[in-house]
Amino acid sequence: MKMKTLCLILLIHASLQLKCDKTKITAYVGGEFSLICTFDTNRFLFSRKYWCRGDARNTCEILVHSESATKNAQKYYILDAGRRGLFVKGTGLQLKDGGTYWVGIDKIYADVMTSVKVVVTEVPVSKPRLQPLTSLGGRPTCWGQPLTVRCGSAKGTNIRYAWYQQSHPKNNLLYQSSDLRLHCGTTEKDRSYYCVASNDVNHQESDILFVQVLLPAQSSCIYSVNIPDQPVYDCADRFTTSTDRWTTTTATTPELTTDSHNATENQCLHTNQTNVDWLYSRKWTGLPLWYSFLRWGCFLFLLVILCSLLKYAKAKHKVKHAKRQRKVRFRHLAQ
Structure with a gap:
């Protein structure tokens, strides 16, 4: 004590x-x-x-x-x-x-x-942001081009990144990496993805990245990517063109075959009509073809006239030269 x-x-x-x-x-x-x-x-x-x-x-x-x-x-x-x-x-x-x-x-x-x-x-990890390495303004995915999305946190030390696919009942781990690579082989269905940044202190999840598949890889491979704080775009024009082509080439039922046949006939009619109006609607170097023909015809006409004038002047010159020689000969005889 x-x-x-x-x-x-x-x-x-x-x-x-x-x-x-x-x-x-x-x-x-x-x-x-x-x-x-x-x-x-x-x-x-x-x-x-x-x-x-x-x-x-x-x-x-x-x-x-x-x-x-x-x-x-x-x-x-x-x-x-x-x-x-x-x-x-x-x-x-x-x-x-x-x-x-x-x-x-x-x-x-x-x-x-x-x-x-x-x-x-360790410094706690801040909420990661998603940044595409290729600008979405040009809509590269509408033409089936690959896209890489990078996950990054502004704060934190010894950060580990992982990509997950949202699914039920359990989310699937895809990559232990900061980059998610999207391409035709991974865009078979609509998918949602998110990134997790973590270290020994805490972990943070990113916003959801949504991939919408408009046409699968076996067709034209058209898909769009929706990322928060990034330009929102669609592939409506590209999707319409590719859908018409895909429907025509992959039809298997009689109804679809008939529609394809009708579409082919319409295309042939349109082609024939195009051939009929070729002289009037076809353009060459920005001008109608009939105007080009007219212009070249005038040029040839002027060229012919010019050649004729040259021949005429040459013949006239020969005649004058012959007259002078005769005059000289007469003078010589007269002497």
């Missing part, structure tokens, strides 16, 4: 000599902490103060002290501000930095010390 009372008195006496504002510090990986302590300035104003690590006060390792720098001065810092108190700071914390620490003051026979528990944990 006397021993317990003596220990209690010593603890109370020590707390009056040195007291810190925290006895437990919780910090995140890569973060920092600060500690403010007060001490009996009448007795320990000029005594050395230190920060040490270890489970027991008698065997702890001094990391930094107030009188000179030590090997851990870059991670830990201690400032003896005299009558304003004692300040301890730790930076760049890692998981291995967690444990029991001591703030101590040198004293003859027995130092004055108080313990501080430091707990270092």
Whole structure:
């Protein structure tokens, strides 16, 4: 009983000599902490103060002290501000930095010390966002092109990502990856997906990504992807064109065959009509074909006239030349 009372008195006496504002510090990986302590300035104003690590006060390792720098001065810092108190700071914390620490003051026979528990944990994961690596504005999936969607959290350390497919009664794990790759081979049916970001502290789920299949892979592979905070689009124009082609080529019942035959006849009629109106409706370099014929005909007509004029001028020149020669010959004879 006397021993317990003596220990209690010593603890109370020590707390009056040195007291810190925290006895437990919780910090995140890569973060920092600060500690403010007060001490009996009448007795320990000029005594050395230190920060040490270890489970027991008698065997702890001094990391930094107030009188000179030590090997851990870059991670830990201690400032003896005299009558304003004692300040301890730790930076760049890692998981291995967690444990029991001591703030101590040198004293003859027995130092004055108080313990501080430091707990270092991972940074909690924030809600992940979904970002397509290819812009959805061009509607690449309407033409069956592959699409990669990336899951990412703005905050968190040592994050692990996983993609799940929503289904009942239990969701299916697809990939242990931050990327979800969508292509014709994985778009056979309408599906819903979501991403989970997690670490040792917590986990967060993303919004739902919905894939709507308009035509399966064996046809034209048309699908659309709906992602929150991303452009909303459909493949209505592409879907209509491909559906007509798909219905014509895959018809198996008599009714569908008749419809396909009628469609073929209509197409042939349309082609014949197109051939009839070819001279009037067909365009070449942006102009009607009849206009092109007229223009080239005028050009040929002018070319013929020009050639005729040249021949006429050449013949006339020969006649004049012959007359001059005759005149010269007559003059020579006359002389």
